[in-house]
Amino acid sequence: MAxxxxxxxxxxxxxxxxxxxxxxxxxxxxxxxLAYVRHSYGESLEQKQAEELLDRGAASIGAPEMAKHxxxxxxxxxxLMGLAEEEGADxxxxxxxxxxxxxxxxPGISAHKLLLGGPAAIAVAxxxxxxxxxxxxxxxxxxxxxxxxxxxxADSLASALGAVxxxxxxxxxxxxxxxxxxxxxxxxxTLSARSDYAVEAATYPVLVxxxxxxxxxxxxxxxxx
Numbered sequence: 001m002a003x004x005x006x007x008x009x010x011x012x013x014x015x016x017x018x019x020x021x022x023x024x025x026x027x028x029x030x031x032x033x034l035a036y037v038r039h040s041y042g043e044s045l046e047q048k049q050a051e052e053l054l055d056r057g058a059a060s061i062g063a064p065e066m067a068k069h070x071x072x073x074x075x076x077x078x079x080l081m082g083l084a085e086e087e088g089a090d091x092x093x094x095x096x097x098x099x100x101x102x103x104x105x106x107p108g109i110s111a112h113k114l115l116l117g118g119p120a121a122i123a124v125a126x127x128x129x130x131x132x133x134x135x136x137x138x139x140x141x142x143x144x145x146x147x148x149x150x151x152x153x154a155d156s157l158a159s160a161l162g163a164v165x166x167x168x169x170x171x172x173x174x175x176x177x178x179x180x181x182x183x184x185x186x187x188x189x190t191l192s193a194r195s196d197y198a199v200e201a202a203t204y205p206v207l208v209x210x211x212x213x214x215x216x217x218x219x220x221x222x223x224x225x
Contacts, residue, residue, distance in 0.1 A: 003030040003215065004089040006069075006120075008080060008110065010036055011053040014095030014127060019057055021125035021205050022093045024135050027160045027217045033067035033087070034058060037079035040072070077113035084120045090215055091207070093123040102128035105202045115196075115208060118189045121153075121215055123207045124199070137161045141168035141176040143195050150179030152214035153207070160217035168198060176206045184211040 007022040009015045019034070026032040034057050036050045047070060054068040069087075073079030080092055097108040105126040107115065114122050129135070140158050142165055144150040154165045154177040168176060178199065184190035189210045191199065199206050209215065 003027065003091070003217065004087060005030060005032050005091045005093060006035050006080065006084060006087065006089045007032065007057075007093045008037075008076070008095075009034040009054060009057045011056055012095070012098070013130070014098060014100070014108075014125075015057075016060070016095070017125035017127060017129040018093045018095035018123075019061065020130040020132075020135065021123055023061060024137070024161075024205070025091060025093070025123060025157075025207075025217075031067065032063070033069060033089075035069040035071060035080060035083055037071045037073055037076040039074050039076075075113075076110040077118075080110065081114060081118060084118075089120050091121045091123055092118070093125070095125050095129075096127045100127040102126075102131075103203055105204070105206060106200065115189055115191050115199075117185075119187065119210070120189070121207060121209050121213070122189055123205060125205050126203055129205065137163045137174045139163060139170070139173050139175075140165050141170055141173040142166065143168045143176070143178045143198055145179035145181050145192060145195065147179035147182070147209070147211055149212050149214040150177055150209045153177055153209050153217075156215065156217040157207070174204050176202055176204060178206060178208045180209060180211040182211075186210075186212045 071079040094111040181192035
């Protein structure tokens with residue numbers, strides 16, 4: 001089954017970072033989509049503006065025909081959760097919180113809420129990612145929390161990107177894959193205190209995996225550094 005990735009997008013710099021990360025994760029055959037959550041059933045102009053900003057995002061990566069979703073919900077996290085469940089999405093991608101310093105990572109409120117029981121993997125991009133000329137990934141860090149699904153995901157992603165996997169903490173990381181804590185219900189994302197700290201301290205993209213739910217990017221296993 002094709003990997004389905006939804007990028008939370010509002011045409012700001014931070015969400016352009018999310019789009020850059022979404023493109024990185026969208027290996028050949030994956031389905032990449034943009035989503036914007038409106039917070040009220042307002043005027044048709046608001047709907048039109050939402051559609052236009054998604055069109056600009058799609059055009060910016062040369063994919064005007066990619067799937068685009070405008071969701072109406074008072075809470076962005078709830079709207080995205082419902083969309084992910086409806087679409088069978090595997091990953092929801094976010095940019096960092098507004099005013100996050102370039103080169104650092106800070107999940108915003110909506111991302112944080114989905115890191116407390118969301119139904120899909122959550123990826124967060126560091127601020128300024130979209131400004132990098134090339135998103136080369138050589139070393140992927142791993143915090144598996146005792147869940148083989150996290151290791152399988154890291155191996156698969158490394159194989160797709162030509163990278164190696166190493167245990168976190170380690171120097172020279174370009175990406176971090178994190179498993180959900182052991183008490184997390186199967187298929188849900190929940191960070192442990194240790195993993196939450198690692199995410200907040202990251203200066204590279206982070207992907208948090210639902211408990212027991214590996215993501216498949218490629219078939220072969222990557223070498224372990």
